Amino acid sequence: MNRSLPTKPEPPAADAGEASPDPASQEPFLAQLLPRTLLWQTFFLIALLLTLALATWSQIFSHFEEPARARSLAQMVASVVNLTRTALINSEVERRTELLIELAALEGMRIYPAEPSDELEPLPDTRGMQLLTHEVRRQLGTHTRFASRWKTLDGFWVSFRLDPDDDQDFWLMLPSERIEQTGAVEWLIWGGGALLAALIGAYMIVSRIGVPLRNLARSARVVGSGRTPPHLPESGPLEIATVARAFNQMAGDLARTDADRALILAGVSHDLRTPLARLRLGIEMSGAPDTDVRAMVTDVEEMDRIIGQFLDFGRGEPQEPLQIEDLPGLLADLAEPYRLRGIKVRLSAPESLAVPVRTLPLRRAIRNLMDNAVRYAGEANPISLTLSSRGDEALIEVADRGPGIPEADMDRMRHPFTRLETARSNTKGAGLGLAIVERIVASHEGRLELRARSGGGLRAIIHLPREGPTRGRGRLLAADSETGDE
The missing domain is CATH 1.10.287.130 (Signal transduction histidine kinase, dimerisation/phosphotransfer (DHp) domain)
Incomplete structure (x- = not known):
């Protein structure tokens, strides 16, 4: 029986002090942030496009809506200024103070005479505010000034004159809420709701593609x-x-x-x-x-x-159902025929280690490894048969003192019907031994590991999950429950 590995190899085990490189760490940082599945990549792209479309639409709407709004606000400001100026001109002098108090109390407007020492803060330099001030100056005159703060009072401040030929200016303050755009929160809520509805629809559309592809990948x-x-x-x-x-x-x-x-x-x-x-x-x-x-x-x-x-x-692949097997007893049974033939088998195992396995295929796999060890190391050299546990795995190791397999050739030997004639000149057989072992181990959702043995030889290590393969665990639990019921 020749040593060969199956078409689906496991990577060689790294040494204890050697850290294997992480493929994800070699990718660009931006690529690591992006989703990897088709579903989320497509959903992310659609969400990005919808967000950009909504933002673009908002900017277009704002661009064409601002001039009309500026004209409407300018007309309102000019009307308020003209009405206030007319009321001041036509009111009796002794009643002007009472008029100013009523305007402040009822309309929130304040009127103060302008002075050269006034501390002013200009309006925000935005497109909408520029359109508004330009339109107000066109209606009230080029002498009109604006401010967002007069001394310590915030608001929309606009200057006016009682008489166009008079050099004395007055400041009229309108509440900021009359100038600021209203309904922004409502627009934001409606826009967010529309975007959310579009994203839900996009997810439903993309999932119709993602789910069949996941089923296809699982079946593959x-x-x-x-x-x-x-x-x-x-x-x-x-x-x-x-x-x-x-x-x-x-x-x-x-x-x-x-x-x-x-x-x-x-x-x-x-x-x-x-x-x-x-x-x-x-x-x-x-x-x-x-x-x-x-x-x-x-x-x-x-x-x-x-x-x-x-x-x-x-x-x-073996179809035998899983059953709880005491591995030390199984290895002792396998070692006995070799001992009767005069072959030294050094068995090292704990007193008990029960693992759900497919007994007959597993016996065949271990026997194949032991036959390989005898064939290539010779009957005079002892075979080491070791059973141990590490974490959630049970490890069965068959080690010999034969010529071994060079590290450089282990990848090539991972295929069925492949033999290493140079390393083992007396090789016979079809090169299927390790392929059969690998297939049996894979049916247990384990793996077969080959290592060079210190001092010469080869170590073949079978890794088995101690809880058993997930595909057969449900049947095993069902069988146990039926046995308990009986």
Whole structure:
């Protein structure tokens, strides 16, 4: 049995002191801030476009609405100034003070004579205010002045004269709320509500694409693991339905091809093993010298073992249900036949470590690793079989003192039907041993790790989740509950 790895390799384990680079840290900072899924990328883009459209529309509306509003406010200011000037001119001198008090109390307007020492603060330099002051000057005269504060009083201050030929100016203050734009909060609320409704609609539209794509990706991962995915619904938009239909057809074709391959391998294996058994019997009864008989029988056994590898590989992912297994006992049972053959097996395991596993496939995987160790290290060298736990994993390690696999060639050896002839010149077999082990370990949602052994040799480490694979955990719990009910 040759050492090879499956088509889906696990990255080599990093040393304890070596930190593996984080791919995300190598991306630009801006790329890390952006969403990664199609759903949120599209939603973010639509939200950005809607926000920009709303902001642009607001600016356009404001640009064309400001002149009309400025003319309306200027007409109101000019009318108030003209009415106030007329009232002051036509009122009796002794009643002007009473008139000013009434204007301040009822209308919030204040009138003061202008003086050269007045402390003034100009109006904000905005487009709307410029349009307003220009229009007011056009109606009241170029001598009109404006301010946002007179001494310590804030408001909209505008100057006027009782007589155009008079040099004496008066300040008239209008409350700021009469000049400021009203309804801004209402406009903001309505605009935000419209934007929110548009974003909800955009999310619903994008999710109609995102959900089928997530289902497709999930089914593709199922196909990649060697299993048959559930049937995708062929509904929705035409493009999505077409993709789902094509994927269902592809998955069905792959399942039929898998079934045909397993059937062919099983038939070929059965048809070949029968003549091989007759051939071995004939060799043993041929009367040839013992050395020749042993050599030919060894070749027949190797052929039978290769056929077994093809059959194991053709079975696909193990379908055996999970069951709680005491791993120390399982390893002791596996080590005993090798000890009876005179092979030293150093077993190191805790007293008890129960893990949900598929027992027969796992036994086959460990036996493959032990056969590899015996074949490449020789029967004279001991095999180390170690069981330990680390975090939420159970670790089964098979170590030998054979030639090992060079670090540079481990990636190349991750494919089935690949053999390292230079490292192990006496290699025989089809190169499926580690591919079978990897497939069995993957069915447990674990991983197979290969490391060079200090002092020479190879360490093959099986990582198994102590809680069992998630795909079979529900069936295991259901079986346990049924057993408890009985």
